Amino acid sequence: MESWRRSLPAFAAFAGPTTLWLLVFFLIPLGIIWMYSFGENVSLTEIETTWTFENYRRIFEPEIATLFWRTVKLAAITTFFCLVIGYPVALVIATAEQKWKPWLLLLIMLPFWTNLLIRTYAMLNILGTQGRVNGLLEWGWQFLDGGAALVGLDGLFGERFVPVRFLGTELGVVIGLVYVHLPFAILPLYSAMERLDRSYLEASMDLGGGQIRTFFLILVPLTSAGLVTAAIITFIPALGSFLTPDLLGRGQVDMIANVIERQFKKANDWPFGSALSLFLLYVTFIILAIRAIVDMQNAKGRRA
Amino acid sequence: MSQPIVSIKSVSKRFGSFVAVDDVDLEIAEGEFFAMLGPSGCGKTTLLRMIAGFETPTEGQVMIGGVDMSHTPPNRRPVNMVFQSYAVFPHMSVEKNVAYGLKMDRVPAAEIAPRVKEALALVQLSQFAERKPDQLSGGQRQRVALARALVKKPRVLLLDEPLSALDAKLRDAMRLELVKLQKSIGVSFIMVTHDQDEALAVADRIAVLHQGRLRQVAKPEALYQRPADAFVADFIGKANFFPALKVTRAGAGARVETKELPPLDFPSAPEGNLTLAVRPEKIGLGPEAEGEVRIEAKLGDVAFQGDSSLVELLLPSGRALLAATHGKSAAWVGAQKEGATIPLGWRVEDMLALKAD
Structure with a gap:
């Protein structure tokens, strides 16, 4: 490696294309967006960079701030459920027999290879008022209603079945987001558990700890790094979700990405859209920075 | 217990x-x-x-x-x-x-x-x-x-x-x-x-x-x-083995013939295939070696270990034996040239007649 760095032509040959690619397709467009965010619309198609902070100020207007708050809230709830559901799943895979592991992991990865749009439309079919979930609920209701009628309690569970509304509600959007982001949570949790020396768990049992206390006092703390990674890797994309709130929210549960999209399309307010995008990016940076600082402090604490 | x-x-x-x-x-x-x-x-x-x-x-x-x-x-x-x-x-x-x-x-x-x-x-x-x-x-x-x-x-x-x-x-x-x-x-x-x-x-x-x-x-x-x-003899400590070619049983005892040693009589021997074993420190070297088992071997490598020496002995069959010696006997071995033919001896009661794997 040392000698590579010393040979400039070789280094340039390897690093050059990547650098160019990043520059042309990432840094320059990002720079343009950054310029726009300080600009104003002067005509329908022209934007002038006037270095105004007006676009950033508008983010804090109640209407947008509320949307931002909802975005953070839904992303946080999504993250919470992904961890709570993902942790046991990861544990099952990590403790499964060696020959089953690749297949179980494949099952987790499989949805990734299906287009998100198609998966979200499938969710529409499942969560709709005539959908599978409500079909199942209705079947259960009929069962209960029939039972109630038998003992002379007609109408105990309502006159007729009222389908649960998922579409166009925060509940529906969260269900969709959890479904989409679950693999993001499971994989880092699985890798943390896979790396964990099994003898820690055995030592806990040997010392008199039952399954539950071994889980909470040993397994969870020793996989906390995986939990943090899983939380961040779930929270950040959830924060920028667009398709799920768009389709499952039916325009009634907008998240910030939906607002950003509207600025670039219907509202034709590119400067404001740019400011919103960058603000989202800054929030992401802050989360990653906090994580890095905590990591550094932990490493320092260990060395002291 | x-x-x-x-x-x-x-x-x-x-x-x-x-x-x-x-x-x-x-x-x-x-x-x-x-x-x-x-x-x-x-x-x-x-x-x-x-x-x-x-x-x-x-x-x-x-x-x-x-x-x-x-x-x-x-x-x-x-x-x-x-x-x-x-x-x-x-x-x-x-x-x-x-x-x-x-x-x-x-x-x-x-x-x-x-x-x-x-x-x-x-x-x-x-x-x-x-x-x-x-x-x-x-x-x-x-x-x-x-x-x-x-x-x-x-x-x-x-x-x-x-x-x-x-x-x-x-x-x-x-x-x-x-x-x-x-x-x-x-x-x-x-x-x-x-x-x-x-x-x-x-x-x-x-x-x-x-x-x-x-x-x-x-x-x-x-x-x-x-x-x-x-x-067990092989796993615990060191031992030289002589697989039995022919075993003639007499009551609990047995006469065992091997490729490299004269026929030996043991007052008791286990069932099944036998192998004879002798620990390195039981093997006497040089003119003062004692015991009923007498053979000759060529001197191989000698590993000096301070108070004792580990000696490699090459049998005419091509196999090597390991002997451990100390004191006068070690000094005598030290004076010999590599490849010199030297007399060995040990007692039958220092040998083990063991069940082979």
Whole structure:
């Protein structure tokens, strides 16, 4: 490696294309967006960079701030459920027999290879008022209603079945987001558990700890790094979700990405859209920075 | 033997078609330092894990303190284990690690503190109570693991290859400490090791295992002087083997003919195929060599080891023998040239007629 760095032509040959690619397709467009965010619309198609902070100020207007708050809230709830559901799943895979592991992991990865749009439309079919979930609920209701009628309690569970509304509600959007982001949570949790020396768990049992206390006092703390990674890797994309709130929210549960999209399309307010995008990016940076600082402090604490 | 604290009754453990432990019977006495010795894959660790409760026997029973605990989970057994990797919890201080087992047993807090203190004093770690495990050396971490197990006052302490992760010098010191510790607290220790020197040095009794089967259980000296079969003789210490070509039985005894030695008579011999063995230090070298077995060999390499020498001797058949010599005999060997033909001799009673594999 040392000698590579010393040979400039070789280094340039390897690093050059990547650098160019990043520059042309990432840094320059990002720079343009950054310029726009300080600009104003002067005509329908022209934007002038006037270095105004007006676009950033508008983010804090109640209407947008509320949307931002909802975005953070839904992303946080999504993250919470992904961890709570993902942790046991990861544990099952990590403790499964060696020959089953690749297949179980494949099952987790499989949805990734299906287009998100198609998966979200499938969710529409499942969560709709005539959908599978409500079909199942209705079947259960009929069962209960029939039972109630038998003992002379007609109408105990309502006159007729009222389908649960998922579409166009925060509940529906969260269900969709959890479904989409679950693999993001499971994989880092699985890798943390896979790396964990099994003898820690055995030592806990040997010392008199039952399954539950071994889980909470040993397994969870020793996989906390995986939990943090899983939380961040779930929270950040959830924060920028667009398709799920768009389709499952039916325009009634907008998240910030939906607002950003509207600025670039219907509202034709590119400067404001740019400011919103960058603000989202800054929030992401802050989360990653906090994580890095905590990591550094932990490493320092260990060395002291 | 007094009442056994652990008895293993016809225990077998199979993983699929692999037989890890094959019909083993063992009794371990109260206050005994017991070692389970064998090459890797011999089933010793599986046996230990069945005593700890991490594995359940496919057949047979594991009794602890006279109670059948074959299916009792590890957290309900009066035994504690020191793991090969120590498994000291990295997110807890030394003190918390040691207190963990007591907390699990819901011992009152007022009682925990003095017991933790006492346990840390026992392993000379009192001044490290506040430290985190990653601020400790390997040897110190092992002491934490010891204290953590002993603080629970187990009836049996299980040790899985406790010294294998330490460097050679520390290992020797720790051997002596383990023995002292065991004698001072009087708790039974069951140690698993693949290192025969380690087992010979620390244990009151040793069980030798091979391919899941128990080969011999004996005191260290008996294991060396009277190995049960050729495998044990080979595994414990060094030995020169002479496979029997023809065995003529007469009552309990046998006349054994081998390729390289004159026919020899043994007053008793086991059933089955035989092989004869002689330990290197029993072989006399030079004109003063004594004994009924007399042969000649060419001198090969001589490894000088201070107070003694290890001598390689080449037989006319092309095989090499190993002899250990010291004192006058070593000086005489030292004066010989490599390749010189020298006389050897040993007594028949110093030979072992063993069951071959």
